[in-house]
Amino acid sequence: MKEQLTDILQQCIQALQSEGHLPADISPQIKLDRTRDKQHGDFATNLAMVLAKPAGKKPRELADLIVAHLPASDVVENVEIAGPGFINFYLKAAAQFEVVSQVLEQGNVFGRHQLGNGRRVQVEYVSANPTGPLHVGHGRGAAYGAVVANLLEAIGYQVHREYYVNDAGRQMGILAASVWLRYLELCGETFPFPVNGYKGDYVLDIAATLHRENGDRMFHAWSEVSKGLPADAPEGDKEEYIDAVIERMKTLLHPDQHRLVFDLGLNYILDDIRDDLAHFGVVYDEWYSEQSLVDNGAVMRAIERLQKSDHTYEKDGAIWFKSSAFGDEKDRVLVRDNGVTTYFASDVAYHMDKLERGFDRVIDIWGADHHGYVPRIKAALQALGDDPSKLDVLLVQFAILYRGGEKVQMSTRSGEFVTLRQLRKEVGSDAARFFYVMRKCEQHLDFDLDLAKSQSNDNPMYYIQYAHARVCSVFRQLNEKGFSFDQQNGQSNLDKLTESHEADVLTRLSRYPDVISNAGQNHEPHQLVHYLRELAQDFHTYYNAHQFIVDDAALRDARLCLITAVQTVIANGLALLGVSAPESM
RNA sequence: GCGCCCGUAGUUCAGCUGGAUAGAAUGUCGGAUUCCGAUUCCGGAGGUCGCAGGUUCGACUCCUGCCGGGCGCGCCA
Numbered sequence: 088m089k090e091q092l093t094d095i096l097q098q099c100i101q102a103l104q105s106e107g108h109l110p111a112d113i114s115p116q117i118k119l120d121r122t123r124d125k126q127h128g129d130f131a132t133n134l135a136m137v138l139a140k141p142a143g144k145k146p147r148e149l150a151d152l153i154v155a156h157l158p159a160s161d162v163v164e165n166v167e168i169a170g171p172g173f174i175n176f177y178l179k180a181a182a183q184f185e186v187v188s189q190v191l192e193q194g195n196v197f198g199r200h201q202l203g204n205g206r207r208v209q210v211e212y213v214s215a216n217p218t219g220p221l222h223v224g225h226g227r228g229a230a231y232g233a234v235v236a237n238l239l240e241a242i243g244y245q246v247h248r249e250y251y252v253n254d255a256g257r258q259m260g261i262l263a264a265s266v267w268l269r270y271l272e273l274c275g276e277t278f279p280f281p282v283n284g285y286k287g288d289y290v291l292d293i294a295a296t297l298h299r300e301n302g303d304r305m306f307h308a309w310s311e312v313s314k315g316l317p318a319d320a321p322e323g324d325k326e327e328y329i330d331a332v333i334e335r336m337k338t339l340l341h342p343d344q345h346r347l348v349f350d351l352g353l354n355y356i357l358d359d360i361r362d363d364l365a366h367f368g369v370v371y372d373e374w375y376s377e378q379s380l381v382d383n384g385a386v387m388r389a390i391e392r393l394q395k396s397d398h399t400y401e402k403d404g405a406i407w408f409k410s411s412a413f414g415d416e417k418d419r420v421l422v423r424d425n426g427v428t429t430y431f432a433s434d435v436a437y438h439m440d441k442l443e444r445g446f447d448r449v450i451d452i453w454g455a456d457h458h459g460y461v462p463r464i465k466a467a468l469q470a471l472g473d474d475p476s477k478l479d480v481l482l483v484q485f486a487i488l489y490r491g492g493e494k495v496q497m498s499t500r501s502g503e504f505v506t507l508r509q510l511r512k513e514v515g516s517d518a519a520r521f522f523y524v525m526r527k528c529e530q531h532l533d534f535d536l537d538l539a540k541s542q543s544n545d546n547p548m549y550y551i552q553y554a555h556a557r558v559c560s561v562f563r564q565l566n567e568k569g570f571s572f573d574q575q576n577g578q579s580n581l582d583k584l585t586e587s588h589e590a591d592v593l594t595r596l597s598r599y600p601d602v603i604s605n606a607g608q609n610h611e612p613h614q615l616v617h618y619l620r621e622l623a624q625d626f627h628t629y630y631n632a633h634q635f636i637v638d639d640a641a642l643r644d645a646r647l648c649l650i651t652a653v654q655t656v657i658a659n660g661l662a663l664l665g666v667s668a669p670e671s672m
Numbered sequence: 673g674c675g676c677c678c679g680u681a682g683u684u685c686a687g688c689u690g691g692a693u694a695g696a697a698u699g700u701c702g703g704a705u706u707c708c709g710a711u712u713c714c715g716g717a718g719g720u721c722g723c724a725g726g727u728u729c730g731a732c733u734c735c736u737g738c739c740g741g742g743c744g745c746g747c748c749a
Contacts, residue, residue: 531741
């Protein structure tokens with residue numbers, strides 16, 4: 088519809104140019120919008136106001152010219168000029184009904200586009216360190232990332248979903264040490280647990296598995312382990328202490344044994360995360376290992392490339408990247424004075440690798456606390472001669488949970504936090520998905536647990552799902568009353584849909600494709616959420632105002648076509664959000 | 673101190689990439705209704721869009737400076 092009108096305007100401009108009313112050297116971007124107010128017709132364009140200056144005419148005068156030169160159209164009923172020079176289009180009634188047939192014919196692909204033209208885009212999300220279960224903060228990134236990926240796919244991109252597994256860093260060393268120490272406890276040792284160790288219950292579970300499968304094979308007496316170690320906090324430095332523990336563990340255990348403990352912890356937690364996300368409807372094409380970048384030399388290769396292009400220098404025994412030359416606030420260390428590469432070095436290699444894999448676009452979804460990290464990654468890409476504009480980093484703000492109007496405290500103290508799994512158990516995966524993407528990502532999210540759980544119209548997810556279930560219910564009633572639905576008959580009688588409520592639903596339905604392309608291109612799932620709520624509202628209002636199951640077969644079938652279209656669009660939208668569309672509630 | 677994000681109705685939020693009289697939901701006040709599924713419908717009140725400038729035919733939207741809130745500023749990951 089929009090395309091047809093844009094075409095008409097395009098032809099009109101060419102006509103005006105050939106007649107000399109408009110300069111020939113301009114090719115204006117035609118902006119045509121749905122009107123906000125019905126009094127302004129169905130579509131409106133500001134073309135006359137935009138072109139007034141280059142044309143050297145008054146906006147309204149130019150609007151007159153444009154309207155006079157508009158080619159005939161079988162969808163336009165009337166055109167009016169209003170306000171400072173808006174051109175408003177009123178569509179013919181038949182054109183309004185078209186959407187119903189479109190939805191019925193296209194079914195679950197209605198609303199999809201080919202805007203992406205099959206270009207390859209990689210979306211990386213969650214990528215939490217595998218050192219413990221996902222908490223509610225990760226949940227938002229998971230839901231948001233999954234929906235952004237779905238939306239991009241819906242507008243014609245070839246999407247690659249990826250989780251970056253930080254399996255190479257110091258944090259993993261701490262985890263392995265924590266597991267081993269808990270194991271020593273299970274072997275009967277008693278000693279103070281490191282202040283900086285991981286203290287969650289899951290560490291005990293992993294240690295128990297280790298003990299069950301290996302007995303006392305990896306046992307070393309605490310006196311042996313602790314011999315000559317620096318003091319832990321508060322007397323000493325907790326970082327220094329834990330590093331010393333990690334080193335001691337490596338000297339006491341055979342490398343194979345150490346590997347075993349390390350992998351047991353890593354795999355246990357990774358399996359847990361995978362399982363958690365799968366139940367949350369969040370899936371990946373690839374779990375990409377940081378360690379693999381170290382092993383296959385990609386990290387060294389990235390550093391060498393930076394060195395060769397003269398973007399590094401040595402200072403205090405470390406190798407630095409001159410990121411400040413590319414807008415970062417300071418330079419960053421790639422290789423520490425002890426010879427170990429930094430996490431940043433891995434990440435440079437990872438992003439280099441992403442672009443080498445040939446993605447046209449790369450999207451990283453990070454927690455907002457990582458925002459300071461963006462400039463240095465972009466700087467690195469630029470220094471490597473890649474195009475940093477191919478990388479979009481979307482920062483997701485924190486979610487704050489509320490229960491009974493009170494903020495739910497999320498303590499960072501020893502192992503106490505609200506996990507994603509706990510949240511899903513409390514409100515269900517559907518509600519969690521829905522509420523997480525209800526706000527744009529840069530907005531802080533107030534997550535109302537009571538509302539998410541409530542089975543009432545105040546709960547927007549319930550309200551939307553209920554609209555879907557209600558359509559299903561109408562069809563069940565239809566059968567009970569001995570009627571059957573003749574879709575063909577309905578489609579040929581759509582002109583019977585003359586009620587204002589029906590017009591509202593029709594208009595709303597026709598907006599769906601625009602909502603998808605907008606939400607997809609701007610990475611804004613919340614637009615879809617708001618749209619679905621509005622559609623549900625239009626439907627419920629319609630439902631309350633009119634009977635669908637009437638004796639007049641033509642009208643009945645037409646109305647059933649309309650509500651089937653509503654049902655389909657709601658199902659399509661919810662599917663993109665990763666929320667179920669129940670047939671009854 | 674520097675950087676990023678946010679600031680719109682009592683509350684939670686939209687505002688379609690600069691358009692027409694700033695909209696929903698919820699709460700509140702008034703009225704109607706009890707019908708395919710948890711009632712629903714109609715109406716009222718409620719706003720100096722944080723503040724002050726600037727850009728232009730036009731600014732909630734873009735720019736600058738303040739104010740307030742969140743987050744971040746490691747040879748951690």
